[in-house]
Amino acid sequence: MWEKTLNKHWTALLIGGCAWLTSVLPLHAFPEYTSRENAIRLANVINRGEFKTFQINSVFVKSRTETEYYLQALLDDGSTRDWKMDRIYEWTLTDQLRLPGNQALVFPSEESTEFVVLDKNVFHREALQARVYTKVFEEHDILEGRSIKLAISRFRMLQPGEESRFATDARGNRYRYVIELENGMREVLTYPMAYRLLEIGALSPEVLPGDRIHSKTFKVREMVAIPRQTEDELRSIYRFGVEVFFDRPMSLRPEMFPFQVVEQSMRDPETGQRRNQYYLQVSIPNSEKLREIPGFRSLEYLRYVELVTDVEHQKRVFLRAQVNPDILELPPYIEVTDRNSIVVSFYTVTDQSVARRQQLIDTPTALNVPRSVIPTSGEETEFERFYLQAVEQIRAAQRQADEHLKISTYISALDTLQDASVRATNDAQLTQSLKQRDVLLKVLPGMVVENAQRQILEKTQDGILPESLRQELNQHLEYVERYTSDGQILRKIETLRNILR
Amino acid sequence: MRRFWIPILSGMLAWVLGPLTAMAQTTGHMLDQVEYLPGMPKSYVTLKGQFDPALFSQVQIETDDAFERSNIVIPNAFINSVMMKDRNFGGFPADGLLAALQIQEQLSRADDGQIEFAVNLGLTTSVESTVALDPERSNGQQLTLVLMEVPRRTPEIPVASEDNSLVEQGSLPSMAQPGLSAREAVLLHPVAALFAYQPPLQLNLSILNASPHVSGAQRLAILLERQQRRALEDRLGMKLAILNISSVREDVSLLKTKIYFRPNFLKAALALAELIPGEQVVEPMPLSRTNKMGTDVEIYVGENFE
Numbered sequence: 001m002w003e004k005t006l007n008k009h010w011t012a013l014l015i016g017g018c019a020w021l022t023s024v025l026p027l028h029a030f031p032e033y034t035s036r037e038n039a040i041r042l043a044n045v046i047n048r049g050e051f052k053t054f055q056i057n058s059v060f061v062k063s064r065t066e067t068e069y070y071l072q073a074l075l076d077d078g079s080t081r082d083w084k085m086d087r088i089y090e091w092t093l094t095d096q097l098r099l100p101g102n103q104a105l106v107f108p109s110e111e112s113t114e115f116v117v118l119d120k121n122v123f124h125r126e127a128l129q130a131r132v133y134t135k136v137f138e139e140h141d142i143l144e145g146r147s148i149k150l151a152i153s154r155f156r157m158l159q160p161g162e163e164s165r166f167a168t169d170a171r172g173n174r175y176r177y178v179i180e181l182e183n184g185m186r187e188v189l190t191y192p193m194a195y196r197l198l199e200i201g202a203l204s205p206e207v208l209p210g211d212r213i214h215s216k217t218f219k220v221r222e223m224v225a226i227p228r229q230t231e232d233e234l235r236s237i238y239r240f241g242v243e244v245f246f247d248r249p250m251s252l253r254p255e256m257f258p259f260q261v262v263e264q265s266m267r268d269p270e271t272g273q274r275r276n277q278y279y280l281q282v283s284i285p286n287s288e289k290l291r292e293i294p295g296f297r298s299l300e301y302l303r304y305v306e307l308v309t310d311v312e313h314q315k316r317v318f319l320r321a322q323v324n325p326d327i328l329e330l331p332p333y334i335e336v337t338d339r340n341s342i343v344v345s346f347y348t349v350t351d352q353s354v355a356r357r358q359q360l361i362d363t364p365t366a367l368n369v370p371r372s373v374i375p376t377s378g379e380e381t382e383f384e385r386f387y388l389q390a391v392e393q394i395r396a397a398q399r400q401a402d403e404h405l406k407i408s409t410y411i412s413a414l415d416t417l418q419d420a421s422v423r424a425t426n427d428a429q430l431t432q433s434l435k436q437r438d439v440l441l442k443v444l445p446g447m448v449v450e451n452a453q454r455q456i457l458e459k460t461q462d463g464i465l466p467e468s469l470r471q472e473l474n475q476h477l478e479y480v481e482r483y484t485s486d487g488q489i490l491r492k493i494e495t496l497r498n499i500l501r
Numbered sequence: 502m503r504r505f506w507i508p509i510l511s512g513m514l515a516w517v518l519g520p521l522t523a524m525a526q527t528t529g530h531m532l533d534q535v536e537y538l539p540g541m542p543k544s545y546v547t548l549k550g551q552f553d554p555a556l557f558s559q560v561q562i563e564t565d566d567a568f569e570r571s572n573i574v575i576p577n578a579f580i581n582s583v584m585m586k587d588r589n590f591g592g593f594p595a596d597g598l599l600a601a602l603q604i605q606e607q608l609s610r611a612d613d614g615q616i617e618f619a620v621n622l623g624l625t626t627s628v629e630s631t632v633a634l635d636p637e638r639s640n641g642q643q644l645t646l647v648l649m650e651v652p653r654r655t656p657e658i659p660v661a662s663e664d665n666s667l668v669e670q671g672s673l674p675s676m677a678q679p680g681l682s683a684r685e686a687v688l689l690h691p692v693a694a695l696f697a698y699q700p701p702l703q704l705n706l707s708i709l710n711a712s713p714h715v716s717g718a719q720r721l722a723i724l725l726e727r728q729q730r731r732a733l734e735d736r737l738g739m740k741l742a743i744l745n746i747s748s749v750r751e752d753v754s755l756l757k758t759k760i761y762f763r764p765n766f767l768k769a770a771l772a773l774a775e776l777i778p779g780e781q782v783v784e785p786m787p788l789s790r791t792n793k794m795g796t797d798v799e800i801y802v803g804e805n806f807e
Contacts, residue, residue: 109750109752110750110751110752111750111751111752139753140753140759142784144787144789145789145790146788170752170754199555199558200558201558201559208561208563209563210564231692232692232695235695258784259784260783260784261770261774261782261783261784262780262782263774263781263782265779265780276775276780278771278774325772325774325775326771328767328768329768330691330692330695330767331764331767331785333690333692347691347692371698371701371797372688372697372698372699372765373699374684374687380542380684384684387696388683388684388687389683391687391693391697392687394696395693428699431699436696
């Protein structure tokens, strides 16, 4: 009986353990079989190669089913071996299977049996002659999809002593080569990486005209706070920022400074409880911080603004600040100046209204409306042309110091918005252009009245109100009179027009 | 007799091996004809023939400082002399950007003795333009170059602070930045982009497992759907729609969960980061992935998700 009970417990434990293992352990497995065409191609490549200490005399293609193929190798000791794809993959990682002619078998993906052949001689020659290395940032790197051209210092093979530090990558591919760059970075490469560099032409023997080659890092020198100022008076958006200065002119484009928000679980020094803190980090590639640079304890909604070295990536510095995620409405914006600096602007939005749940339930319109009336690609439409022009006029007006010119530009923008609305080809475009018009018309009457009052007061003190200015003020007042229903504003307009008459 | 056979055999061997050496470069392009699609502010020049898309990355494009002449080098390319007899083209319509086009075949011998072949295209434009390879319109049958008019730069307007004095340090240039089109200038600036975006009423979410633990994406989807939906919708004023639950490539594994957001969805991404247990990283969606329309936020569930 005990035996039976024990057996039951053991069986249950075994099943439970297996279930746990399958859920916890990675389930990566290289396929055992391949297609007929791939098997034939692979047999040709492996033929006359070496397996461990044996010469491969010939390789045949065999099949398990109609779609599953594997190889059979005849070795120089007279033995024949069945080789499945997963074994071949393992042997390429451990150098037990070597191709003839100083070539290497490379499987770019762990999920597919598709392979490529790296001609190591071609790679050596290209790497030795190369002067420029185009570093393409990998998937899930904050700089993913971007690239930077770096000057090569020298190319070499990985030294025996270094193999302990650089053994294999996450997939088990051994590191083989090192490209040392003039800015102090090192690229340690596996065969798949080397193949990829050849494929994308990342190694270039000459500097092409117009290429920006970076042979030195940008050394951060200091950080200056930019005080809060109005960015968009129509939506009550304010801007403040941080200017980071470097030792020389910044030649990287603004898109090379991406940002991320990182959540970190930290212990509160006072209560001792763990709390998640959020840090906004702007990455500065090809840069170094060589000395301590004073930061700011507080800058608007940012706390502990500082420059820190990125410990995960070579030659990168973060502009980092603690931030409350509930306040961060708009992403930061990065601009490169001609003062050896970059400006990182942050925005404060006072209107944080969102649709209420009941509105969502009640809304009769489709929820999946287009996200933007301006597409990121494709041909420019007539609506887009006028709408973009209106946006540019509004933004120009917002940056205009002279109040009178500002109003004139806003009025021009209203006319352009009208042109855009007429050319709208769908409801979304029409809604958006009319919405912007209404936002402008809400603010403009007050501005026009204030400006007219100020101009009259200033010019009356000087003695004369120029005729051209009188006419313009009259036109502004007449324009906004049509669109306002506010009794107080209408009364002021009437008074001002009487004075101007 | 033997004296005769040796040269004959050697000759035959050379005859057989000669073309094989020339065929060492097994891939390349063959240009049959040129097509031109005029337009403003973009015109397209399409080369028809046989192309190897894997080699498109080797195409070199250089534009002079005046943005009036561009030289395009297409390595590993031949001209089909039967199909393309004329190599100089002109008299293009005035409503496009292209003024003249010359095509030349270039053969050279490399240091190792191999023959290198390339085709050079000389493009002269009627107005200041840049030239780029259009990957969406290029494939095995054609290679398309897009000519884009360089946007007119608006004069810089002085920036005023609240007290109307000009700001020296931290002053910003006008919206028009060199190399940016009017469209990009609007979409890339967070405040200007508010003019383009409409307030979304639905948040389209994609959850992908990027950890070795199975069903990470499913568990997160259940958490959001069953426990956090109401809180998230109330907070964002958007309906939550989980459109996709799947896995990324097996060799991709992230230590921390990553939340990628499209422009205008930063707030939603941060709200998700707060609701998901553990530590998250929030980043704008990389440019390489923004062409995939449909989802507003993508969550890559990392190893730290419990």
